[in-house]
Amino acid sequence: MAPDPKDAQNPVVGPAPRYFTWDEVAQRCGREERWLVIERKVYNISEFVHRHPGGSRVISHYAGQDATDPFVAFHINKSLVSKYMNSLLIGELSPEQPSFEPTKNKELTDDFRELRTSVEQMGLMKANHTFFLLCLLHILLIDVAAWLTLWFFGTSFLPFLLCAVLLSVAQVQAGWLQHDFGHLSVFSTSTWNHLLHYFTIGHMKGAPASWWNHMHFQHHAKPNCFRKDPDVNMHPFLFALGKVLSVELGKQKKKYMPYNHQHKYFFLIGPPALLPLYFQWYIFYFIVKRKKWVDFAWMITFYIRFALTYGPLLGLKGLLGLFFVVRFLESNWFVWVTQMNHIPMHIDHDRNRDWVSTQLQATCNVHKSFFNDWFSGHLNFQIEHHLFPRMPRHNYHKVAPLVRSLCAKHGIPYQSKPLLSALADIVHSLKESGQLWLDAYLHQ
Known part of the structure; x- marks a missing residue:
């Protein structure tokens, strides 16, 4: 028709x-x-x-x-x-x-989006798979060396300690590698990134990928924003963080802890305690509560492997002792590295600022060197990592000069420090915010 x-x-x-x-x-x-x-x-x-x-x-x-x-x-x-x-x-x-x-800076955002387009055209979002393969191999070699230390030299104090140190190195480096897969920065498809993420965090570290995703992406979405970034939700129960929040806490006459001494007790309940006393039990609570049974299966393979590998050499007491010594050493390393880029920076409520301003006010860098890159898993380039969370870490140093120029154009501070200065600034910032809390608590 x-x-x-x-x-x-x-x-x-x-x-x-x-x-x-x-x-x-x-x-x-x-x-x-x-x-x-x-x-x-x-x-x-x-x-x-x-x-x-x-x-x-x-x-x-x-x-x-x-x-x-x-x-x-x-x-x-x-x-x-x-x-x-x-x-x-x-x-x-x-x-x-x-x-x-x-609340957002249009000119800065426009310039950043142009930069992001240039970064993609330069191929800086593409990974060098050989780099990540070498990262994995060096972790496996260290892990094997730890077991060989006990097998060859026996289980006396010095071989035991050396084994624990080597295992801690392997665990920390595996933590940096799982971070790469979790951010989808190694493969061009989500499937392979997720699979290797399960392997590195589940089988190599005994932790659930879903828990890491739940915590870490909140941190990236709103870094140093109280009640939105889990990394600063220790405020106010353990620490008074940042100049703004510390003064607010003082004005409200709240004193959950003696915050003016937090730069001292940080050494007791911060770096040494986070992994062995909190994360170690919380990850099991998390997967059971949320019924993440795939994560549970991957995690169990880590604990079975650890028990079968070290149990025959050390017995039950020695096995548990080695496990918690490794978690203790790993915890100290992990906390100092992850907090040196954030705790000394601006911490506040969410002010709904643009992406670049939100990331820059919450992050700083540590100078590039072979050791610093390895020691921190390239998270010494925290600024670049937060602006481009899917960028492979071996490209951070390539984009850093472009980011620095963007910051200079818009008058935004771009902080980069020596490693020891960055670590010391954690303590200095805790002391400063603790004193601000005390002044507000007593006089306002």
Whole structure:
């Protein structure tokens, strides 16, 4: 049947798009209703947060805000993810609405997005697989050397101690490597990154990948933001962190701990205790509560391997002693390295600033050297890592001069320190914020 010419004159028109203002979006940030904006499109994530592969909290931290830059930063296949998001799309910003919220720096964001495009064109988001293979091999060699030390020299004090040190090195370096896979920075597809992440964190370290994702991506989404970054949620129960939060705590007359002495007791309940006294039991609580049985299976292979490897040489008491000595040594290394880039920096509530400002105010670098790169798993380039979380770590030093130029253009401090200075600044900042708390507590 021939088409009716009237139909051509009156084509079917779909429903007009719904338009929203930034104020309307900002109001949808509670538990009942959550919206966010990506490239001017408005999405209702109220139900989706519970199905979000990265966890409900990390996406909820951007409820009521523009999430364009974190969306680009975290997702390896943005076109595929965008298809799944079509069902969440409820409208877009009104044409008269600016593309940026009032709290965000448009010029800085535009320049950063140009830089990100240049970085991708330069191939800096592509990994050198040989580099990561060598990282894995050197960890395995150290792990084998630890066992050979006991097998060849016996189980007296010195061989036992040397074995524990070697195992601690292997555990820390495995921690840096699982971090690479967790950030999807090694392979071009999520599948291989996830598989190797299960292997490195589950089988090599005995921890759940889902727990790491849950904690670490919140940290990257809102670094040093109280109640959004798990790494600073020790405030106020153990430490008074940052100048702003410490003064607030003092004004509220809250004293959970003698914070003016926190730079001293940090050496007791900070680096030595985090892994053996907290993380070690919490990871099992996490997987049981959330029913992460795949993670549980990978973890169990680590504990079985450890028991079968060292049990015959040391017996049960020696086995448990070695395990907790390794966790103690690893914990000290891990905490000092991970906190030297963040604790001395600005810590505050979420002020909904742009991506670059949010990351730069919360991070600093440690000077490049072969030892510093190895010792920290290249997390001495914390600024570059936070701006480009999926970038392979061996490319951080290549993008660093470009980031430094961007910061200089916009008058943003770009801090890089010697290693020992960065470690000392943790203690100095704790002492300073503790004194600020005490002054506010006594006089305001």
